[in-house]
Amino acid sequence: MNESLQEKVVESDLIAWLVLAVAVLLIGLAAAAEIALSAVDRSEMRKRSEGGNRRAAIVNDQLSDSAQLWLTIMLVKSIGLIAAGVSVGFMLAGRIGPLGFVGGILGAWLLLAGEQIVVRALVLRDPDSVALTLAPAIRATAGLLSPVTFLLYRTGLRLSGEDEAESDESIFLSEDGLRLLMQVNEEESEIQESERQMIASILEMDEIVAREVMVPRIDMITLEVNTSLSDALDAIIAAGHSRIPVFEGNVDVIVGILYAKDLLKCFRDNRFDVPIRELLRPAYFVPASKKVNPLFREMQQQRNHLAIVVDEYGGIAGLVTIEDILEEIVGEIQDEYDTNEEAYWQPIGEHGFLVNSRLDVDSLA
Structure with missing residues (x-):
């Protein structure tokens, strides 16, 4: 009787190992x-x-039907993760108890996460060859799972309220997908270095706040509300700006914006x-x-080219323009009124430089 039970346990373990x-x-x-x-x-x-x-x-x-492609891949990975966790947990449950089941699932998932990191590093060496090698298997799997992925796809569209075109675009052009494309060697991608930098800047916009891109208060060009029209015109010509904040009493009391036009x-x-x-x-x-992201959208919607930045105490911290935000993406935008970048720093002796505090660290490097 004991031998029969032991044989069943061994057989169950073999099945579990096979599933794993x-x-x-x-x-x-x-x-x-x-x-x-x-x-690719x-x-x-x-x-x-x-x-x-x-x-x-x-x-x-497969790439032309991106929704089904990515859903198929996600479904296969989900099935694999569940099967791995259950098989390891099953093998340990009889020996360690219920905690073994939970521990087995967590341990298996950690190991599989490490597996995906290794696979990622290997595939990125030659993604084209890997894609061509796996192409028939991908097509066969997509066809086999198409009823399930179709149902999941339609259910997702209903719940999200998106139409099919928007969903396809959002699945394929995800943030993770763009980051992955930027990691591919330049020889294996159509994305040039300047485009990579722009994409990276756009992705980082979610983390940038107004104080990081603003013109600080000390560098703001402002006018007092009682300034004469001729003096105001002289100030606008000297500054080369089309919009200037106007204050009353002190700079913390901004009463409006004067447009040059x-x-x-x-x-x-x-x-006069x-x-x-x-x-x-x-x-x-x-x-x-x-x-910065929602700020840029609001400025576009409200047709505001200039925003006054307020600190946590209600004082004026600086100002930000649409140009300041765009420069975070495309780099410095020079016009006929801008000072040459070289004026922001000058050498001091053999190993030193005097640097303007507003100079970007990347530009200095």
């Missing part, structure tokens, strides 16, 4: 497919497909005695901790 091996293989292949197809050189795939390469044609077909209209109409206060437009105030 299959699960590890599934997860490894799914991770390889995901990384390879995210980093699509222009090269198109050339090979036009040249008669059947596997390249399969890759192109409103001032010029007064001179055109010979209205108009108080500046009558020309002011409402100022747009934002907290210094406001994220």
Whole structure:
């Protein structure tokens, strides 16, 4: 009786080990497919497909139906993770008890996470070859799981309220996908270095706040509300700005924004005695901790090119313009009024430099 029971335990363990091996293989292949197809050189795939390469044609077909492709990969990885956790937990549960089941699942998932990291590093060496090798298996798996992925896809669309075109674009052009593309060697990608830097800057915009891009208070060009029109015009010409904040009493009391075009209209109409206060437009105030992404969208929607940045005590911390935000993406934008970048630093002796505190560290390097 004991021998029979022992044989059943051994047989159960063998089945569990077999399930675990299959699960590890599934997860490894799914991770390889995901990384390879995210980093594949699509222009090269198109050339090979036009040249008669059947596997390249399969890759192109799969990429054209990105929603089903990524859902298939995610489904295979999920099945593998569940199978691995259950098999390891089953083997340990009879020996250690219920805690063994939980510990087995956690341990298996940690090991599988490490497996995916290793697979990622290997696949990125030559994603095109991996994609071509796995192409038939990917197509077969996608066809086999198509009823399930179709149901999941439609359910997801209903719950999110997205249409099919928006969903396809959001799945393929995800933030993780863009980050992965930027990690591929330059020879294996169509993305040039300048484009990589712009994409990286856009992705980092979620973490940047207004105080990091603003013109600090000490560098703001402002006018007092009782300034004459002629003095205001001289200040605008000297500064080279089309919009200048106007304060009353002290800079912490911004009462509006003076537009150069409103001032010029007064001179055109010979209205030299108009108080500046009558020309002011409402100022747009934002907290210094406001994220740049929503700030940029709000400025676009409200057609505000300049925002006054307020610190946590209600004082004026500085100002930010749409140009300041765009420079975070494309780099410094020089116009005819900007000082040459070389003026921001000058050498002191053989090993030292005197640097303007506003100079970006990357530019200095």
